[in-house]
Amino acid sequence: MSGEKITIYIDDVVVEAKPGQTVLEAADEAGIYIPRLCYHKDLVPGGHCRVCTVKINGKPTNSCTFPVQEGLVIENNTPEMIEARRRIIEMLFIEGNHICPYCEKAGNCELQALAYRFGMTAPTFPYIFPKLEVDATHPDIYIDRNRCVLCGRCVRASRDVDGKSVFGFEGRGVNKRIVVNADHTLSETQITAADKAANICPTGSIVVKRVGYSIPYGKRDYDLEPIGSDIEKKRK
Amino acid sequence: MAVDQKQTIKEIVQNFGKDRHLLMDIVREVQSSFGQVSNESAHVIADTLGIPFVEVIDMVSFYSFLSRTPKGKSVVRLSKCIVDKMHGMDKVAKAFEKEVGVKFGQTTSDGKITLEYTPCIGMCDQVPAVLINNTVLTNVSPKDVPGIVNSLRKGEGLGTQDTDEARPDAQIELNLRQPGPVIFSPMDRGTAIRTALNMSPEEVINIVTNSRLRGRGGAGFPTGMKWNFCRKAKGEAHYVICNADEGEPGTFKDRVILTEAPDLVFEGMTVAGYAIGAKEGLFYLRGEYEYLYRYLQQVLAHRRHLGLLGNNVGGKEGFDFDIRIQLGAGAYVCGEESSLIESLEGKRGAPRDRPPFPVTKGFLDQPSSVNNVETFCCATRILEKGADWFAKLGTKDSIGTKLFSVSGDCKKPGVYELEFGITVDELLQIVGGEDAQAVQVGGPSGNCIAPKDFGRKICFEDLPTGGSFIVFGPKRNMLEVVREFTEFFIEESCGWCPPCRVGTTVMLRMLDKIIEGKGTSRDLDELEEVCNTVKTMSRCGLGQTAPNPILTTLKNFPKLYSSLIKAEDYIPTFNWDKALSEGITLAGRGPEWEGEEL
Numbered sequence: 001m002s003g004e005k006i007t008i009y010i011d012d013v014v015v016e017a018k019p020g021q022t023v024l025e026a027a028d029e030a031g032i033y034i035p036r037l038c039y040h041k042d043l044v045p046g047g048h049c050r051v052c053t054v055k056i057n058g059k060p061t062n063s064c065t066f067p068v069q070e071g072l073v074i075e076n077n078t079p080e081m082i083e084a085r086r087r088i089i090e091m092l093f094i095e096g097n098h099i100c101p102y103c104e105k106a107g108n109c110e111l112q113a114l115a116y117r118f119g120m121t122a123p124t125f126p127y128i129f130p131k132l133e134v135d136a137t138h139p140d141i142y143i144d145r146n147r148c149v150l151c152g153r154c155v156r157a158s159r160d161v162d163g164k165s166v167f168g169f170e171g172r173g174v175n176k177r178i179v180v181n182a183d184h185t186l187s188e189t190q191i192t193a194a195d196k197a198a199n200i201c202p203t204g205s206i207v208v209k210r211v212g213y214s215i216p217y218g219k220r221d222y223d224l225e226p227i228g229s230d231i232e233k234k235r236k
Numbered sequence: 237m238a239v240d241q242k243q244t245i246k247e248i249v250q251n252f253g254k255d256r257h258l259l260m261d262i263v264r265e266v267q268s269s270f271g272q273v274s275n276e277s278a279h280v281i282a283d284t285l286g287i288p289f290v291e292v293i294d295m296v297s298f299y300s301f302l303s304r305t306p307k308g309k310s311v312v313r314l315s316k317c318i319v320d321k322m323h324g325m326d327k328v329a330k331a332f333e334k335e336v337g338v339k340f341g342q343t344t345s346d347g348k349i350t351l352e353y354t355p356c357i358g359m360c361d362q363v364p365a366v367l368i369n370n371t372v373l374t375n376v377s378p379k380d381v382p383g384i385v386n387s388l389r390k391g392e393g394l395g396t397q398d399t400d401e402a403r404p405d406a407q408i409e410l411n412l413r414q415p416g417p418v419i420f421s422p423m424d425r426g427t428a429i430r431t432a433l434n435m436s437p438e439e440v441i442n443i444v445t446n447s448r449l450r451g452r453g454g455a456g457f458p459t460g461m462k463w464n465f466c467r468k469a470k471g472e473a474h475y476v477i478c479n480a481d482e483g484e485p486g487t488f489k490d491r492v493i494l495t496e497a498p499d500l501v502f503e504g505m506t507v508a509g510y511a512i513g514a515k516e517g518l519f520y521l522r523g524e525y526e527y528l529y530r531y532l533q534q535v536l537a538h539r540r541h542l543g544l545l546g547n548n549v550g551g552k553e554g555f556d557f558d559i560r561i562q563l564g565a566g567a568y569v570c571g572e573e574s575s576l577i578e579s580l581e582g583k584r585g586a587p588r589d590r591p592p593f594p595v596t597k598g599f600l601d602q603p604s605s606v607n608n609v610e611t612f613c614c615a616t617r618i619l620e621k622g623a624d625w626f627a628k629l630g631t632k633d634s635i636g637t638k639l640f641s642v643s644g645d646c647k648k649p650g651v652y653e654l655e656f657g658i659t660v661d662e663l664l665q666i667v668g669g670e671d672a673q674a675v676q677v678g679g680p681s682g683n684c685i686a687p688k689d690f691g692r693k694i695c696f697e698d699l700p701t702g703g704s705f706i707v708f709g710p711k712r713n714m715l716e717v718v719r720e721f722t723e724f725f726i727e728e729s730c731g732w733c734p735p736c737r738v739g740t741t742v743m744l745r746m747l748d749k750i751i752e753g754k755g756t757s758r759d760l761d762e763l764e765e766v767c768n769t770v771k772t773m774s775r776c777g778l779g780q781t782a783p784n785p786i787l788t789t790l791k792n793f794p795k796l797y798s799s800l801i802k803a804e805d806y807i808p809t810f811n812w813d814k815a816l817s818e819g820i821t822l823a824g825r826g827p828e829w830e831g832e833e834l
Binding site for chain 1: 297727732
C-alpha cells in the first residue's frame with residue numbers, strides 16, 4: 001500500500017498525495033501554501049486556529065487534520081476562503097493587545113506575517129482590550145499573554161515533545177487563557193530555554209530572554225519574503 | 237491544607253479507582269465536599285492520579301459548576317434563560333439580592349449563600365426557576381424568596397427532591413400536555429430486549445434502518461446507519477453513549493422522559509449495546525438534572541434485578557451489558573457529541589476534529605455510538621412494535637413522532653408528543669399561542685420564524701428541531717431576544733477556535749452598535765459578513781450555529797434592523813469624549829483637532 005498514490009485536486013491543481021498524509025501536508029509537498037497558524041510540523045495538529053480551513057468537497061474543514069482521500073476537491077486560494085481567514089486573523093488581533101511596531105518578534109511573527117499576506121492593515125472589528133498578565137519571573141523565558149493567540153503550540157510541545165506539561169489552558173470562551181503547571185508563575189516550573197515549548201510560539205507571547213534583537217528589524221524572515229514563500233518555492 | 241482534608245481528597249480519588257477518566261466524578265465530589273476545588277486540592281488530585289497539576293486546572297476551570305475559589309454552602313443558581321426573563325426573573329433576582337444582602341456573582345461573608353446566574357436549566361414551562369445546589373424550585377415569585385433564603389440560612393432542606401426518590405419531580409410540574417404513541421404510551425419492560433435477542437445484531441440494525449429513524453437531537457442522522465458504522469468499526473471495545481445533556485435553551489423534553497419513562501431509554505441503550513457489540517453504556521446527564529440522579533440509579537438497579545442489565549442480559553448467554561451514569565457540570569457545549577466524549581473522559585468539553593468520527597474513534601478512542609435520549613426511546617418502540625408500525629407516523633423523510641418542549645408566551649407550556657410534519661400554526665393553536673409575532677424553532681441554534689412562515693412544517697426536510705419551541709407574543713422586543721441568545725453563545729463557547737471564541741463577541745458588539753442607533757448600512761453588512769465567517773469557520777456545531785439568532789432574524793425580520801439604520805456613511809464605534817472624559821475633567825478643557833472640537 002505504501003507506494004500507492006492518491007490524487008486530490010487543490011484549486012484545479014492535480015496533487016499526488018501519499019496515504020496517511022493530511023491535506024495540508026500533501027499541499028505543502030506539492031508547493032501549494034495553505035495558510036496556517038497553530039499548525040507546526042513537529043507537533044500533532046491541534047485544529048485550534050481554523051486558518052487552514054479549506055473547502056473539501058464543498059464543506060469547510062481544517063486541512064491540518066483531514067486525511068487525504070482519492071478524488072478530494074479542495075478550494076484553498078479562493079476569495080471566500082481568503083476573506084474568511086483574514087477575518088480570523090483580525091479577530092486574533094482585537095482579542096489580544098498587540099504591539100507590532102515595537103514587539104521583539106516583529107518580522108518573525110507568524111500572526112503579523114499572515115496579516116500582511118492577507119493585506120490587513122489595521123483591524124476593523126471593535127477591540128476587546130482584555131486585561132492580561134505578563135509573567136517574567138523565569139530567568140530565561142517570559143510569557144506575555146497580551147500577544148497570545150491560544151494556538152496551543154506550547155501546550156502540545158511541552159506535553160508531547162518535552163514531556164513536561166508546563167502549559168495548559170484555563171477557563172473557556174473569551175476568558176480562555178494559557179496557564180502554567182504551577183500555583184503561580186513560570187519560574188516554579190521545569191521549563192528551560194532549550195525546551196521546544198520555549199521556542200515554538202508563533203507570536204511574541206512566549207519568548208526566550210536576551211536574544212530578541214540578535215537579528216535586526218528589516219532582516220528577519222518575513223521582512224524578506226511573505227510567509228508561505230518557502231512552501232511556494234517547491235512548486236514545480 | 238489540613239492533613240485530614242488532604243486525606244479525604246486522597247480517599248475520594250481512591251474511591252474512584254484512581255481512574256483519570258473519572259476526573260469529573262472526583263472533582264464534583266471535592267467541589268461538593270469543600271465548596272471549591274482549590275489549587276491545594278488540585279495538587280492532591282493530580283499527585284494521586286499521577287497527572288500534571290495543570291491538567292486538573294484545565295478541566296476544573298472549564299465547567300461552571302466547578303470553582304477554584306470558595307462558594308457558599310448553598311449556591312443559588314437563577315436560570316436566566318430568555319423565557320425566565322420574560323416571566324419576571326429580574327424581580328426574583330432583586331428579591332434574592334435584597335434578602336441575601338449580596339449581588340449576583342457574590343458570596344455572603346458567612347460563607348452560607350452564593351448567588352449566581354446560570355443558563356437555561358430545562359424548566360422553561362414553569363419559570364422563573366432556580367437551582368439551589370441539587371434542588372430545583374420552579375414558578376418562583378419574589379414573595380417566595382424570603383422563605384427560601386431563611387431555610388438556606390438555617391441549613392434546612394428545601395423540599396422533597398432529596399428524599400423522595402420515587403417521585404423526583406415532586407416539586408416540579410410534569411406538564412406532559414399531550415402523550416403520543418411512541419414515547420408516552422405504556423411499556424412492558426424487557427419486551428424490546430427479548431425481541432432483539434431473538435435476532436442477530438445485524439438484523440436488529442436492519443430493523444432500525446428500515447424504520448428510517450433519524451437522530452432526535454436535531455441533526456437527524458439516520459440511527460441505523462450510525463449503529464451499523466459503529467458495529468463494523470474495529471476496536472478493543474464498543475460503547476453506547478446516551479446524550480442526556482439537554483442544554484438547548486427552551487428544551488426540557490428529556491427531563492419529562494427521564495421522569496416518566498426512563499426504562500424506555502435504558503431499554504433502547506441495551507438494544508443498541510447488543511446491536512453494536514458493546515458491553516458498556518454511558519449515560520451523560522447534564523449537571524442541572526442532578527436531582528434525577530438517584531432516581532435513575534434506582535431504575536438501573538431494578539433493571540439489574542430483573543436481569544435486563546448485567547451479565548447474560550435477558551438470559552442471553554454471553555451478552556453482558558451495563559450502564560453507568562456520568563453527571564456533567566454545567567457546559568452547553570457538552571451536548572455536542574465529541575465534546576461530550578471528551579467530558580466523559582474527564583477532560584474539558586472541547587470538541588474534536590472530524591474525521592475520525594465517534595463511530596470509529598469515540599470514547600477512549602474506541603467505536604462509540606452517541607444517540608439522543610429520545611432516539612433510544614424510539615428504538616425501543618421500533619423493536620417492540622416493528623418498523624412498519626413506526627413508519628406509518630410522520631412525513632416522508634421524518635418518520636415517527638417528535639417531542640416538543642413548548643414555552644414562552646402561550647397558554648399551555650409543556651411537552652407535546654406529535655407527529656412530524658405538524659405546521660408551526662397548528663402547534664401554536666394547540667398550545668394557545670396564536671398571537672405570536674415570532675417562534676424560535678430549535679432553540680437559539682435553530683431558526684427564528686415570522687408569521688409569514690407559520691405554515692411551514694416541523695420536520696427534517698423543512699424546519700428541523702431538537703424540540704425547543706419558544707413562542708414570542710406581540711409585545712416582545714425581538715432584538716433583546718437576539719441579544720440574549722448571542723450572549724448565551726458567548727458564555728458557552730469553549731474557546732478552542734477564534735471564530736467562535738472571538739467572533740461571537742464581535743457579533744454582539746456590532747449588534748449593540750445597531751441597537752444603540754449608531755449603525756450604518758455598512759455596519760449591517762459587516763455584521764452579516766462576520767456572522768457568516770463564524771458560521772463557516774468554527775470548529776463545531778456551537779460556533780456554526782451561534783450566528784443563527786442574528787442571521788435568521790435578519791432574514792425573517794429585516795425591518796427590526798433596517799428601521800434602526802442611520803443614513804450617515806460612517807459613525808464611529810469608539811466614543812472619544814467618553815474615553816477622554818477623565819483627562820478632560822482634569823485639564824478643564826477638551827482636546828482640539830485641526831481647530832475643530834471633537
